[in-house]
Amino acid sequence: MTGRAMDPLPAAAVGAAAEAEADEEADPPALPTPQAIEPQAIVQQAPAPSRMQMPQGNPLLLSHTLQELLARDTVQVELIPEKKGLFLKHVEYEVSSQRFKSSVYRRYNDFVVFQEMLLHKFPYRMVPALPPKRMLGADREFIEARRRALKRFVNLVARHPLFSEDVVLKLFLSFSGSDVQNKLKESAQCVGDEFLNCKLATRAKDFLPADIQAQFAISRELIRNIYNSFHKLRDRAERIASRAIDNAADLLIFGKELSAIGSDTTPLPSWAALNSSTWGSLKQALKGLSVEFALLADKAAQQGKQEENDVVEKLNLFLDLLQSYKDLCERHEKGVLHKHQRALHKYSLMKRQMMSATAQNREPESVEQLESRIVEQENAIQTMELRNYFSLYCLHQETQLIHVYLPLTSHILRAFVNSQIQGHKEMSKVWNDLRPKLSCLFAGPHSTLTPPCSPPEDGLCPH
Numbered sequence: 421m422t423g424r425a426m427d428p429l430p431a432a433a434v435g436a437a438a439e440a441e442a443d444e445e446a447d448p449p450a451l452p453t454p455q456a457i458e459p460q461a462i463v464q465q466a467p468a469p470s471r472m473q474m475p476q477g478n479p480l481l482l483s484h485t486l487q488e489l490l491a492r493d494t495v496q497v498e499l500i501p502e503k504k505g506l507f508l509k510h511v512e513y514e515v516s517s518q519r520f521k522s523s524v525y526r527r528y529n530d531f532v533v534f535q536e537m538l539l540h541k542f543p544y545r546m547v548p549a550l551p552p553k554r555m556l557g558a559d560r561e562f563i564e565a566r567r568r569a570l571k572r573f574v575n576l577v578a579r580h581p582l583f584s585e586d587v588v589l590k591l592f593l594s595f596s597g598s599d600v601q602n603k604l605k606e607s608a609q610c611v612g613d614e615f616l617n618c619k620l621a622t623r624a625k626d627f628l629p630a631d632i633q634a635q636f637a638i639s640r641e642l643i644r645n646i647y648n649s650f651h652k653l654r655d656r657a658e659r660i661a662s663r664a665i666d667n668a669a670d671l672l673i674f675g676k677e678l679s680a681i682g683s684d685t686t687p688l689p690s691w692a693a694l695n696s697s698t699w700g701s702l703k704q705a706l707k708g709l710s711v712e713f714a715l716l717a718d719k720a721a722q723q724g725k726q727e728e729n730d731v732v733e734k735l736n737l738f739l740d741l742l743q744s745y746k747d748l749c750e751r752h753e754k755g756v757l758h759k760h761q762r763a764l765h766k767y768s769l770m771k772r773q774m775m776s777a778t779a780q781n782r783e784p785e786s787v788e789q790l791e792s793r794i795v796e797q798e799n800a801i802q803t804m805e806l807r808n809y810f811s812l813y814c815l816h817q818e819t820q821l822i823h824v825y826l827p828l829t830s831h832i833l834r835a836f837v838n839s840q841i842q843g844h845k846e847m848s849k850v851w852n853d854l855r856p857k858l859s860c861l862f863a864g865p866h867s868t869l870t871p872p873c874s875p876p877e878d879g880l881c882p883h
Contacts, residue, residue, distance in 0.1 A: 675713025
């Protein structure tokens with residue numbers, strides 16, 4: 421039964437991502453076709469995928485913590501300055517892994533093939549989606565957003581209990597040769613998907629609860645609701661960080677304008693000569709205030725950048741994980757279940773043909789051919805039923821991983837609160853340091869200086 425290789429489930433995202441980048445010289449090679457091989461050959465040719473950490477007893481249950489997953493690896497993805505050819509230019513990334521102590525260069529299409537191999541080997545697991553590529557020219561903002569998305573993608577993969585121990589990941593993070601795409605495909609070419617390699621695949625049904633379908637529907641609805649809520653949180657966090665950066669720009673311009681007033685060299689007209697000392701003192705004070713406003717702008721910009729990195733990016737990471745779960749549910753329904761239903765429909769038609777042929781006393785050869793086709797279809801249906809239960813088995817475990825990541829919420833909120841406290845504290849200190857200098861701006865009669873008074877409700881201070 422398990423010796424027959426089934427095609428991996430299709431994923432719409434994979435097809436779109438597998439197209440070549442507009443700035444690539446050639447399309448990525450096609451996905452290798454899985455081959456039917458004996459289990460002994462699998463053991464000899466490549467190491468079997470490691471199993472998720474499971475407590476003794478029901479292998480369906482996982483025993484991971486968020487700290488354990490985050491500690492598996494931290495991968496950095498940084499842009500390398502553009503390389504320009506005669507006609508084309510392309511973006512390249514330096515991918516560095518703490519775990520493998522490696523640093524390699526990768527292009528976008530290398531990520532595409534890497535994701536394809538993961539989907540080929542683990543069609544029933546949460547394989548994160550890749551960021552889109554741009555068909556026309558890519559500006560700096562798009563390139564930076566894609567770099568961040570690629571970093572989130574590879575870190576989610578590197579921390580997944582199964583992917584983190586697979587040879588495909590190790591090749592992607594540590595192979596320094598020029599033909600990494602071919603190496604990735606060679607590593608998966610002679611090995612079937614997880615269903616063919618997992619010893620528990622044919623017994624997955626035995627470990628599933630009786631109401632697995634109902635639990636699947638409830639879990640899917642819950643994850644959908646969580647995704648929608650976190651999507652709104654991410655949007656608001658982006659707006660808050662963006663406002664801090666905009667505030668920094670406004671403060672900087674405000675200070676520059678004060679400095680411009682203080683640096684004005686226009687001669688003072690004769691009719692204003694009586695107040696020349698007032699205007700001179702005012703200009704000198706205004707010119708000195710630009711330093712504090714530049715410092716305020718710097719503090720606001722730091723707060724905005726910190727919230728982008730520690731709050732928005734972590735929310736995006738969690739959203740990418742939730743989206744991969746939604747994609748997995750869709751693959752389960754449109755892939756396994758749909759194929760199973762089609763196989764059952766085909767089997768039903770064959771049975772009708774068999775009954776009709778028997779009733780009409782057709783030739784024995786045609787009846788035997790129908791019987792042989794029916795047996796083949798029964799075997800196919802049985803395999804699809806096993807795959808369906810194994811898909812639910814994997815879905816159950818991936819749902820547990822989603823819940824392992826839920827405490828990330830507290831990390832995000834703590835980072836947000838700390839950023840707000842620190843930012844307001846530092847800016848408050850600068851504002852307080854600035855306040856005494858304002859006394860120079862209030863000149864009283866006979867050129868004496870008077871401190872600023874508390875403004876009335878209309879905001880204007882009377883003479």
